[in-house]
Amino acid sequence: MQEFLGWMLALGATVIWAFTPVLYRRSGEHFSVLGINAVRCIGYLATAGLYLAMTEGARALLSPPSGEQLFAIIAGGVVWLVVGDAFFFAALNRLGVAVTSAVTSAYPLLAVPVSCLFLGESFHLSLLFAAALIGGGLYLVAPREDGTEALRNRTGMFFAFAAMVCWLAGLVSCKVSANVLPVAEIEWWRALGVTGVSWLVFLLRERRFGAGSAAPSGLRGAPASAVLWTVAAGALSLTVGNLLFTGSLTAISAVVATNIVSIRPFLSALFGALLLRERLTPRLLGGIGLVVSGVAAMSF
Numbered sequence: 001m002q003e004f005l006g007w008m009l010a011l012g013a014t015v016i017w018a019f020t021p022v023l024y025r026r027s028g029e030h031f032s033v034l035g036i037n038a039v040r041c042i043g044y045l046a047t048a049g050l051y052l053a054m055t056e057g058a059r060a061l062l063s064p065p066s067g068e069q070l071f072a073i074i075a076g077g078v079v080w081l082v083v084g085d086a087f088f089f090a091a092l093n094r095l096g097v098a099v100t101s102a103v104t105s106a107y108p109l110l111a112v113p114v115s116c117l118f119l120g121e122s123f124h125l126s127l128l129f130a131a132a133l134i135g136g137g138l139y140l141v142a143p144r145e146d147g148t149e150a151l152r153n154r155t156g157m158f159f160a161f162a163a164m165v166c167w168l169a170g171l172v173s174c175k176v177s178a179n180v181l182p183v184a185e186i187e188w189w190r191a192l193g194v195t196g197v198s199w200l201v202f203l204l205r206e207r208r209f210g211a212g213s214a215a216p217s218g219l220r221g222a223p224a225s226a227v228l229w230t231v232a233a234g235a236l237s238l239t240v241g242n243l244l245f246t247g248s249l250t251a252i253s254a255v256v257a258t259n260i261v262s263i264r265p266f267l268s269a270l271f272g273a274l275l276l277r278e279r280l281t282p283r284l285l286g287g288i289g290l291v292v293s294g295v296a297a298m299s300f
Contacts, residue, residue, distance in 0.1 A: 006251025010260040013245035016236050018267035021097045022275050023233035024089055030222040031230065033089045037082055038202035039227060040234025041195035047239035048191035052184040064189060065181055073186055074193030080170025081194045081238070082201070087163035094156030095143065097272030098280065102141045102265040102288045103160040106134045108298045110164050133294030140287025183246060187239065262295040 027036045052060050064070050091100045109131055143153040248257045265288045272278035 002251045006248045006257070007260065009244045009248035010252065010257045013241045013248065014261045014264050015267060016241040016244065017261070018101070018264045019271055020233045020237040020241075021092060021101055021268055022271045023229050025092050025097055025272075025276060027226060027230045027233070028089065028093045030226040032202075032205070033086050033093075034198070034202040034205050036089050036230060037086055038195075038198045039230040040238070041191070041198045043231040043233070043235030044238040045191045045195045047235040048184075048187045051239065051243065052188040055184045056182070060185065061188065065185065069180065070189060070193075073181075073189050074197075076169050077190035077194045078197050079166050081190070082198050084163045084166030084170065087159045087166060091156045091159035091163060094152050095160065096278045097276060098265070098269035098278050098284060098288070099141050099143060100156070100160055101268035101272075102284075102291050103138060103157065104164055105262070105265045105295060106138055106291050107164045107167060108295050109134045110168055127298060130294045130297035133290050133297060135294075137287045137290030137292075137294060140283050140290065142287075187242070191238070259296045262292050265292060 024036060024040075027039070031039060049061055065073070088100070088104060091103070095103070142157060144150075145153060245257065245261065248260075269278075269280055269284070269288060273280050
C-alpha cells in the first residue's frame with residue numbers, strides 16, 4: 001500500500017509538471033516573460049508560506065537562517081527560477097510545449113557531470129550510453145523549418161539550453177542548503193526572494209517600456225482568468241509538484257520516482273496537442289522517446 005502511494009505521488013507530480021507548461025504557454029498571450037514570472041510567484045509565495053506555517057508554525061515565517069545561508073538560497077533561486085524560467089518561458093513561446101518540454105527534460109545530461117564535478121557524486125560508464133540516447137533525441141526533436149521560422153526556432157533552442165544551464169545553479173544551491181535546513185524553510189525563503197526580485201524586475205521593465213510597448217505585459221488589460229491561471233500554475237509547479245515528488249521518495253526509491261517523472265515529455269506533448277492543437281509527428285515522438293529513455297537510463 002505504501003509503495004502504491006509513492007507511485008501515485010510521483011505520478012501526480014509528473015502530471016502537474018507536464019500540464020503547467022500549457023498554462024504558462026497560454027499566459028504568454030497576455031503577459032510578457034517577466035510578467036509571467038512575477039504573477040506566478042503570488043501562488044508560489046502563498047503556498048510555500050502555508051506549508052511552512054503548517055509544518056513548523058507561523059513563527060518560522062519570521063525566523064530567517066544566517067545571512068550566508070539566506071544569500072545562497074535567494075541567489076540560487078533567482079538564477080534558477082527568475083533567469084532560468086524566463087528563458088524557459090521564452091522557449092515555450094517559440095517552440096511550443098512538446099518541443100520545449102522534450103529539450104529541457106534532457107536536463108540530466110548537464111546535471112550529472114556537474115554533480116560529479118562539484119558535489120562528489122560517482123560517474124558510471126552507463127551515463128555515456130544515456131547521453132548518446134538523449135543527444136539523438138534532441139537531434140530528432142529540433143525543428144527544421146526554413147526562413148524566418150528557422151531563426152525563431154534556433155533562438156528557442158538557445159533559450160531552452162540557457163534555461164537548463166541556469167537550472168544547474170538551483171541544483172547546486174538546493175543540494176548545499178538541504179544539508180543544513182529543512183525543505184519547508186528553504187522553499188519559503190527562496191519563494192520570498194524570488195518573488196521580490198521577479199516583481200522588482202517586472203515593474204522596472206514596465207516603467208521603462210510598458211507605455212510604448214505593443215507586446216503583452218503585466219496586469220493591465222489582462223483578464224482575471226489569465227491572472228488566476230498563472231497564479232495557480234505557480235502554486236502547482238513550484239510548490240505542489242515539488243512536495244508531491246518529495247513525498248514519493250519516502251515510499252519508493254529515487255530510481256523508481258525518477259523513472260516515473262521521465263514520462264513528463266510524453267504527457268506534455270499530449271496536453272499540447274489536445275489543448276493547444278500542437279502538431280505531433282513521428283519524428284517528434286521518436287525524439288521524445290529517446291530523451292525519456294536516456295533520462296531513465298541515467299537514474300540507474
